[in-house]
Amino acid sequence: MNIVVLVKQVFDTEAKIVIGGDGKIDDSNVTQIMNPYDENAIEEGLVLKEKFGGEVIAVSVGTDKAQETLRTALAMGADRAVLVNDPAIKAASDEYAASQALAKVISGLNPDIILTGRVAIDYGSKIAGRVAEALSIPHVNTVTKIEVDGAKAVAIREVDGGSEVIEVTLPAVFSAQKSLNSPRYPNVAGIMKAKKKEMKTVTLADLGLDPATVTGKLQILGYSLPPARKAGRVVEGEPAQAAAELARLLRGEAKVI
Numbered sequence: 001m002n003i004v005v006l007v008k009q010v011f012d013t014e015a016k017i018v019i020g021g022d023g024k025i026d027d028s029n030v031t032q033i034m035n036p037y038d039e040n041a042i043e044e045g046l047v048l049k050e051k052f053g054g055e056v057i058a059v060s061v062g063t064d065k066a067q068e069t070l071r072t073a074l075a076m077g078a079d080r081a082v083l084v085n086d087p088a089i090k091a092a093s094d095e096y097a098a099s100q101a102l103a104k105v106i107s108g109l110n111p112d113i114i115l116t117g118r119v120a121i122d123y124g125s126k127i128a129g130r131v132a133e134a135l136s137i138p139h140v141n142t143v144t145k146i147e148v149d150g151a152k153a154v155a156i157r158e159v160d161g162g163s164e165v166i167e168v169t170l171p172a173v174f175s176a177q178k179s180l181n182s183p184r185y186p187n188v189a190g191i192m193k194a195k196k197k198e199m200k201t202v203t204l205a206d207l208g209l210d211p212a213t214v215t216g217k218l219q220i221l222g223y224s225l226p227p228a229r230k231a232g233r234v235v236e237g238e239p240a241q242a243a244a245e246l247a248r249l250l251r252g253e254a255k256v257i
Contacts, residue, residue, distance in 0.1 A: 001113065002055060003054060003113050003115065005073065007038040008034075008035045008062070009069040010120055024223060025223055032068065037120075037121070040117065040178060040183055043180075043183040044180055044181055046076065057080055059083075059109075061102060066085070072186060072194075076184060077184070081197070081199045084098075084102070084202055088214060094218035095130055095218075100214050101207065102131050114132075114172070115174050116173070118176060126175070129141070132173040138168040138172040139175070140157055140168060141157060142158045144157065144177050152170065
């Protein structure tokens with residue numbers, strides 16, 4: 001079974017966001033990690049490989065820094081990796097442009113299953129649907145369980161107030177929810193093996209894509225940090241007095257009651 005897992009490098013959730021002098025986010029001193037939901041996708045790919053055989057291929061779009069995240073996927077157990085690194089993709093910087101490149105890579109790998117996280121924690125992007133549309137194959141989002149039977153798969157996905165069971169014909173794209181599994185941690189042996197595994201870097205030209213046609217649909221006009229949070233207030237006095245004053249402030253100033 002050929003399994004492709006799409007991963008994205010994102011800022012660590014503890015990272016401090018800094019806007020540089022050029023008005024863009026400065027990532028020079030920021031720790032970047034694999035998108036947490038993509039960890040679940042990698043894990044599911046490894047579970048399927050252990051059950052059915054085949055290989056797990058990690059694929060990403062990004063700069064040279066994204067190699068770190070792909071190395072993490074390799075250390076977890078993925079067999080090889082492909083990175084799409086092209087200035088045109090970076091300039092476009094949106095889901096549409098990335099999905100076109102990813103779809104082209106995937107089509108050349110002939111996968112049975114494509115896995116990825118349900119959402120990226122940085123920009124909230126959900127690229128799986130775009131990739132599935134570009135490949136004209138089914139897509140099941142927010143998956144909490146996958147069972148493969150020959151050329152078909154049954155997936156359970158979260159919906160408001162419950163769950164939904166969907167059967168699809170493979171190949172198909174599945175977006176992992178955190179409850180799908182518990183990702184394994186790379187061990188020392190896995191990290192050492194990852195250094196020797198294949199990581200291929202390709203450009204749009206290598207994929208046979210014209211950079212002029214892989215253009216973004218989103219234009220970022222600028223970045224700004226949220227206003228600084230105001231300091232809290234301490235309501236002093238006797239309990240009854242303080243409670244009455246607090247109620248007045250919540251009603252009159254905060255307007256939450």
